[in-house]
Amino acid sequence: MMAHAAAFAEPWSVRHRLAQPVLRRAVALMDGTDGDPARFDALVLAVGRAHDRRAFKDLFDHFAPRVKGYLVRLGARNALAEDLAQEAMLAVWRKAALFDPDRASASTWIFTIARNLRIDSIRKELRPEIDPADPLLQPDGERAPDETVEWAKAEARLRLAIAELPREQSRIIELSFLAEKPHSLIASELGLPLGTVKSRIRLAMARLRLALGDGA
Amino acid sequence: MSITHHPGEELLLSYASGAADEAVALLVASHLTMCRTCRLTVRTAEAAGGAVLSSLPPAVMGDRAYESVLARLDEPAARIVREANLNSEVPAPLQRYVGGDYGAIAWRPIARGLSHLPLETRGGTRARLYRAEPGAVIVPHTHRGDEWTLVLTGSYSDETGNYGPGDVQSATPEIEHSPKADPGPVCINLAVTNAPLVFRGIIPRIAGWFFGF
Numbered sequence: 001m002m003a004h005a006a007a008f009a010e011p012w013s014v015r016h017r018l019a020q021p022v023l024r025r026a027v028a029l030m031d032g033t034d035g036d037p038a039r040f041d042a043l044v045l046a047v048g049r050a051h052d053r054r055a056f057k058d059l060f061d062h063f064a065p066r067v068k069g070y071l072v073r074l075g076a077r078n079a080l081a082e083d084l085a086q087e088a089m090l091a092v093w094r095k096a097a098l099f100d101p102d103r104a105s106a107s108t109w110i111f112t113i114a115r116n117l118r119i120d121s122i123r124k125e126l127r128p129e130i131d132p133a134d135p136l137l138q139p140d141g142e143r144a145p146d147e148t149v150e151w152a153k154a155e156a157r158l159r160l161a162i163a164e165l166p167r168e169q170s171r172i173i174e175l176s177f178l179a180e181k182p183h184s185l186i187a188s189e190l191g192l193p194l195g196t197v198k199s200r201i202r203l204a205m206a207r208l209r210l211a212l213g214d215g216a
Numbered sequence: 217m218s219i220t221h222h223p224g225e226e227l228l229l230s231y232a233s234g235a236a237d238e239a240v241a242l243l244v245a246s247h248l249t250m251c252r253t254c255r256l257t258v259r260t261a262e263a264a265g266g267a268v269l270s271s272l273p274p275a276v277m278g279d280r281a282y283e284s285v286l287a288r289l290d291e292p293a294a295r296i297v298r299e300a301n302l303n304s305e306v307p308a309p310l311q312r313y314v315g316g317d318y319g320a321i322a323w324r325p326i327a328r329g330l331s332h333l334p335l336e337t338r339g340g341t342r343a344r345l346y347r348a349e350p351g352a353v354i355v356p357h358t359h360r361g362d363e364w365t366l367v368l369t370g371s372y373s374d375e376t377g378n379y380g381p382g383d384v385q386s387a388t389p390e391i392e393h394s395p396k397a398d399p400g401p402v403c404i405n406l407a408v409t410n411a412p413l414v415f416r417g418i419i420p421r422i423a424g425w426f427f428g429f
Contacts, residue, residue, distance in 0.1 A: 051289075069275040082281065093285075115234040116234070128244075130248050131309070162267050177234075183230065208261075208263075209256065
């Protein structure tokens with residue numbers, strides 16, 4: 001057990017992690033009821049509307065271990081990752097009424113909670129974010145592209161698109177989330193020019209945006 | 217108002233992933249307030265983050281993890297208070313650092329028509345606001361690292377082009393430029409650097425050191 005924990009505390013190594021593609025599993029997960037995104041959206045809504053504890057338990061069972069896994073991958077030791085995963089789930093309970101499935105799926109929403117909690121608790125930084133009520137945001141004329149897509153369906157298409165990205169592109173996207181370092185450093189650890197990394201990101205993001213737009 | 221210069225997608229992705237440090241996040245969030253196109257890109261990237269989270273192998277939670285969270289569900293949560301003044305021309309994310317009124321900022325003069333305000337952020341990247349009267353010039357400089365500049369009001373021009381409200385100029389170390397504020401409204405911009413600027417000439421260098429660039 002101790003050896004196991006010590007292994008998690010080792011400094012992050014890009015090459016080591018490359019052996020474990022994770023994004024392709026996203027699609028496989030969606031096939032089972034366990035990973036059905038719409039089900040999780042409904043659970044968060046139930047918590048938000050009625051403080052439904054059974055729904056919360058289901059969310060906890062699914063997401064707490066994944067949030068903890070995310071924190072460990074980013075270098076948190078086991079005890080800290082455990083505490084923060086619990087904090088994240090508490091935040092899910094408290095903020096559930098603010099969850100809007102037209103803006104993000106449950107897993108995306110919980111990802112942003114975990115990300116911000118990490119920045120706040122581990123890096124001790126503020127997290128500047130847009131204020132959705134800021135009048136500077138108001139669309140001037142036609143509706144903004146991010147307000148016209150049906151988001152739940154769009155995210156399902158996006159996950160398929162991620163799974164279909166060329167491996168060299170999905171690898172960079174994955175590392176962007178699981179290595180807390182600038183792309184210049186990711187590039188040098190992969191032995192790639194920074195320009196190559198940037199163009200892979202551009203290509204990947206273009207495909208993902210296209211996937212969001214399809215069927216909208 | 218039309219934005220023609222956007223931050224690179226790798227910058228938007230690092231904001232979405234959380235890898236960007238505070239000063240960069242401040243610049244991106246302020247740009248997002250003004251730019252719908254990049255808001256969609258960030259939402260797309262965050263959805264990719266959601267996919268990454270769902271696909272990670274689950275870690276093993278402690279034996280009593282759920283019970284200890286359950287015991288805290290009824291704790292009163294801290295109330296979320298809105299700090300931003302929504303009738304301000306200052307983007308909400310920036311208001312935490314400088315307040316809601318550019319006119320009320322205690323600007324520190326640097327040169328004729330030019331003043332600045334360093335912002336307090338954590339992380340390795342530094343942020344400051346510049347206020348430039350029409351015609352004011354920042355002396356020629358290069359960069360040891362990257363510099364991103366978001367125009368908040370007015371506009372400026374340099375050797376590479378013209379930058380108006382919402383535009384982000386990304387300068388790499390090899391670019392030497394001397395931005396000059398255009399005629400019209402006062403140009404206020406937010407500049408973020410991950411290494412000190414390098415001024416050309418000994419006097420600007422000393423001044424640069426003095427002002428903490």
